[in-house]
Amino acid sequence: MAMGFTSGIADFDQKQFDALDTTAGAASSYSRLRQLEQDARWTGRYLGQFDGDEVRAAIPVYRYRMRSWPDPSYDPRSWGLPGGIADECSPRASLMVGGCIDRRTGFHVDAETRTPGKLRKLLVEIARYAADEDMCLTFPYMYADAKSALAAATDDRVIWAELAREAHLLGLSDPGWESTLSSKTRYRLRQDQRRIAAVPMTVGEESWDEVDAWASGLIAEHNSGKGAHEHPEFVSFRYSGWQDNPDIGLMAFTARTADLRGVETILLWGNELEVYEIALTGEESDERFALYLNLLFHLPIQYARARGIDHIRLGSKTETPKALRGAVFENLYGGVLSRAETKRLAHSGS
Numbered sequence: 001m002a003m004g005f006t007s008g009i010a011d012f013d014q015k016q017f018d019a020l021d022t023t024a025g026a027a028s029s030y031s032r033l034r035q036l037e038q039d040a041r042w043t044g045r046y047l048g049q050f051d052g053d054e055v056r057a058a059i060p061v062y063r064y065r066m067r068s069w070p071d072p073s074y075d076p077r078s079w080g081l082p083g084g085i086a087d088e089c090s091p092r093a094s095l096m097v098g099g100c101i102d103r104r105t106g107f108h109v110d111a112e113t114r115t116p117g118k119l120r121k122l123l124v125e126i127a128r129y130a131a132d133e134d135m136c137l138t139f140p141y142m143y144a145d146a147k148s149a150l151a152a153a154t155d156d157r158v159i160w161a162e163l164a165r166e167a168h169l170l171g172l173s174d175p176g177w178e179s180t181l182s183s184k185t186r187y188r189l190r191q192d193q194r195r196i197a198a199v200p201m202t203v204g205e206e207s208w209d210e211v212d213a214w215a216s217g218l219i220a221e222h223n224s225g226k227g228a229h230e231h232p233e234f235v236s237f238r239y240s241g242w243q244d245n246p247d248i249g250l251m252a253f254t255a256r257t258a259d260l261r262g263v264e265t266i267l268l269w270g271n272e273l274e275v276y277e278i279a280l281t282g283e284e285s286d287e288r289f290a291l292y293l294n295l296l297f298h299l300p301i302q303y304a305r306a307r308g309i310d311h312i313r314l315g316s317k318t319e320t321p322k323a324l325r326g327a328v329f330e331n332l333y334g335g336v337l338s339r340a341e342t343k344r345l346a347h348s349g350s
Helices: 014-020 030-036 082-088 116-132 144-153 183-197 208-225 232-244 286-306 319-324 339-348
Strands: 002-006 042-051 054-064 094-097 136-143 159-170 202-206 249-256 261-269 272-280 311-315 328-337
Touching: 002 116, 014 030, 014 054, 030 042, 042 116, 054 116, 082 159, 094 116, 116 136, 116 144, 116 339, 136 144, 136 159, 136 339, 144 328, 159 319, 183 286, 183 319, 202 208, 202 286, 208 232, 208 249, 208 261, 208 272, 232 249, 249 286, 261 286, 272 286, 286 311, 328 339
Parallel strands: 094 136, 272 311
Antiparallel strands: 002 042, 042 054, 054 094, 136 328, 159 311, 159 328, 202 249, 249 261, 261 272
16 A cells, blocks of 8 residues: 655546545535646645555645735634634645635545545645645535544544535436435425516526626626625636636526516536526515526526436525425534644654
8 A cells, every 4th residue: 555645636536535535525526626736726646555556545735825814714713613713824834634725625535534534644645745844734615424533533632613504306217216306395396487487588508608708707797796896807717727627617698688688607517417507586475576586496496407417416505495495404514623733643653
């Protein structure tokens, strides 16, 4: 069994890498992380473990070169961790394990290697790398299985907080999917369809290039209204990254009435569809609500079921309408291993 750091994801077989963990979807896929290597703000390395030609683990770790976080949601001080542990986690004093973008992190370690003793050996190597630079380890937006494995391998030394809950619709490729839903959920979906049918609207499936000229502005305006201020040019640039990815499909659902217009962007990867962003014009009204329901739920469901796609990711906001329409939720956690505990872990392997 060989273990060591490498500077590029190209040292791993793509199919093997992606097969190690699909819980984070496109956000933690081989091709998405390969794109991140072109971002000069980050220095990335990968700790790999190989059994002959078989990849058993491929854990990315990232150091940020700037003085302030590019996305405040990755600042451990915003995670609500107890005891002031996050105060020492400045951008330059944090080694991020697993990921640093898209607010979902895969943990590319196979089931056998996730057992506490074997995983600890990998974490010791990562801790040595961090301790040499007097850094703490941070684990952003980890799923529950990865959190449990990391907790067991570190004797519960990582301090965790729940960061978000991601909504999922599952089993859509089953012809009898609707019959698996509760009677209340089926009623809600039928009620939606009546609302949508009562509003004359035109819907479409379009490429990003076809909608970029107006959709970037609408998304920027929508996000700014939610407190995440950004310029339309930045939105367009952000989507160009997804568009340039050869393994991830990008498209848009559009809906409009005489007075309103809406857009929803969609990512396609493997056997799943991800609702990425949605934006609509106008004030709250029955007409606008009908557009919202069609864009967020019914157009993605119809698209997925027509193409045998089994899984829709619905994001981590507005839980109530998603739960009412059959979504199940997975928790995402952020964790910190303090600088003192990182050094302790590093020395435990000596």
